[in-house]
Amino acid sequence: MNTQEIKLPSRIESVDAAAEAADDFAKKCGCGDECVYALDLAIRESVANAVKHGNKFDETKDVEISFEEFDNVIEIRVRDFGTGFSVADVPDPTDPENLLKSNGRGILFMNSFMDEVKWENPPGGGLRVKMRKKL
Amino acid sequence: MSDITITERQAGDVTILDLDGKVTIGEGSVALRTAIRRVLGEGKNKILLNLGGVGYIDSSGIGELVSSFTAVNKEGGTLKLLNLTQKIQDLLAITKLLTVFDVYEDEAAALASYN
Numbered sequence: 667m668n669t670q671e672i673k674l675p676s677r678i679e680s681v682d683a684a685a686e687a688a689d690d691f692a693k694k695c696g697c698g699d700e701c702v703y704a705l706d707l708a709i710r711e712s713v714a715n716a717v718k719h720g721n722k723f724d725e726t727k728d729v730e731i732s733f734e735e736f737d738n739v740i741e742i743r744v745r746d747f748g749t750g751f752s753v754a755d756v757p758d759p760t761d762p763e764n765l766l767k768s769n770g771r772g773i774l775f776m777n778s779f780m781d782e783v784k785w786e787n788p789p790g791g792g793l794r795v796k797m798r799k800k801l
Numbered sequence: 802m803s804d805i806t807i808t809e810r811q812a813g814d815v816t817i818l819d820l821d822g823k824v825t826i827g828e829g830s831v832a833l834r835t836a837i838r839r840v841l842g843e844g845k846n847k848i849l850l851n852l853g854g855v856g857y858i859d860s861s862g863i864g865e866l867v868s869s870f871t872a873v874n875k876e877g878g879t880l881k882l883l884n885l886t887q888k889i890q891d892l893l894a895i896t897k898l899l900t901v902f903d904v905y906e907d908e909a910a911a912l913a914s915y916n
Contacts, residue, residue: 678827703888710859714826760897768868771860771896778895 668695668735673728674713676721676746684713684731688742691733695740697801704779704799705740711772712744712795720746720793738801739781745794753785805829805855807836815915816845817883817908821854824862833862837869837880846878847915851908853884863892870902879903883911 670691674680688709692702713729721727727747734741759770776783782798805822818836823829840848850869852858858866866882873880881903885893893899905911 681826707859710825714859714861760895765897765901766867766871768864769860771863774895775860775892 668733670733672731674731675725676717676723676727676729677725678714678717680717680729681710681713684709684729684744687731688733691735692740695735695801697740701740701799701801705742708776708780708783708797708799709742709744711775712742712797715772715795716744716746716748716793719751720748722748735801740799740801742797742799743794744797745788745792747790747792750787750791750793805832807832809836809840812849812912813915814845815847815849815912816840817849817851819851819854823857824855824865825857825859826861830861830865833865833869837872841872841876841878846873846876848873848878848880849883849905849908849911849915850880851883852886852889855886855889858889858892863896863898866902867898879915881905881911881914883908 672687674683685706688705689702692705697705716729717723721729730745732743753773756773757764757770759767759774764770776797780797780799784796786794786796788794805820805824808819810817810819824833870880883905885904893902903914
């Protein structure tokens with residue numbers, strides 16, 4: 667079983683740093699190109715959400731990321747320390763009335779490219795998204 | 802160094818922006834926004850975005866394409882897309898934005914469509 671944990675500050679540059687870590691981890695686990703792309707996109711979107719909407723660019727708050735590989739599955743967890751939100755309240759970006767909005771598509775991409783996406787409110791506050799991809 | 806290079810060409814009254822690199826949150830999205838605003842500021846409102854060199858785009862980049870589209874429309878112009886990579890095409894399909902954008906695989910056909 668492979669595992670890795672990192673903490674990143676709440677700034678936009680952390681999105682690239684997280685993606686690099688995800689790429690390295692995925693390749694170490696033998697992911698193919700499609701799997702690497704899916705993980706890259708999912709972690710970029712989830713870390714961007716954590717930095718922007720969760721921690722609201724507050725650099726005193728980290729974004730905690732963990733990677734785990736077990737039973738031919740890669741699991742990524744991304745946690746922020748914000749006030750949380752209800753995923754059900756996020757407007758559907760494919761609804762005709764939302765098509766021309768400039769944001770709100772990150773969760774759609776995470777759901778589209780990962781096999782499983784779950785949102786949790788961990789003890790201690792914040793929001794954690796747990797995403798799984800089969801190898 | 803920026804993750805993206807945007808080069809401007811003129812074909813008649815159509816401004817072609819050749820994008821090369823990544824359109825992602827941060828510099829890539831900002832560079833696209835800046836380029837569109839500059840071109841609109843010069844009174845050019847027929848814009849063709851050549852995305853053939855864009856190897857990667859995220860939701861922020863897709864959002865910037867939408868913002869560019871609405872900004873150009875607001876100025877009475879037209880923004881069209883050229884040379885989508887498979888990945889960008891997939892993302893535009895998932896987001897149902899293929900129904901919004903006018904997309905071309907051939908530059909000559911794209912240019913002709915402005916007339």
